Amino acid sequence: MPSHEPDSAPIKVLVVDDHPVFRRGVVTLLESEPDIAAIGEVGSVDAALAWLDQARADVVLLDNNLPGGNGIPNMPHLFARQRDLQAVILTICDRDDEFLEAIRFGACGYVLKDASPERLIDSVRNAANHEVRISERMVRDFLKHQEQRNASSRSHFQSAIQVAPRERELLANLCRGYSN
Missing domain, CATH: 1.20.5 (Single alpha-helices involved in coiled-coils or other helix-helix interfaces)
Incomplete structure (x- = not known):
């Protein structure tokens, strides 16, 4: 199982969210960490699939409510593009059924959009290490x-x-x- 070490290459993250201002804020947050590189940002599952055909990411931060198809049920399509890709769901929704669906489809994390920046950063690092972490609140x-x-x-x-x-x-x- 790969492990992310501080001296190794940065964790490459693709951010998938349909709200450009929010997406840009997440990218800025990720870029403030020396061991994380936000190497792409897109607004839909289709755009994420096209992006993954052209470049490699370690972790995808994925909103569920996206135009053209929800993120969670489309995770297998993302994983099919890159076998070692890890997913963290970043969402406003705290419904149990969505949470369980995300875990069932292979998400390493489920982070609510009102979580602390540190929680999001930790989730990215955990996912890069193939560790499943779920918030105590969830x-x-x-x-x-x-x-x-x-x-x-x-x-x-x-x-x-x-x-x-x-x-x-x-x-x-x-x-x-x-x-x-």
Whole structure:
């Protein structure tokens, strides 16, 4: 597994976001780091695919909501262009389903656009080292949502099945291995 060392070549990053001002800000942030080179910026998945046909990147910072196709489901097409490419999703969306989809499709990171600059930089470095890192907030929110779903399912199941106290006692005894 490749590892990025401070004395090695800079991490080459392609930034894919449809908002030019935001994209330029991310590029400026990345360029402020001596071990990172923002070598390309584009506004769509199609432009990213064309760019990857012409040049190499180590990491792609990818928004999901892009014109002409969302970033996450198109990650396999990006990876097909460059086998060792790593992806970090940079998005405004903190929905569990999008987060899970990103991980399922192979993202090394999922960074919300309101994250600190340091968090974004760390995510790029981690991705360059093929390390999957997810923010505590995303994990905590995901687990909380799963707990709520499980509680709701249990409540629905319990209300759907009406068991009399005597039946409950019999079921408990059966579970303990007693016969009638």
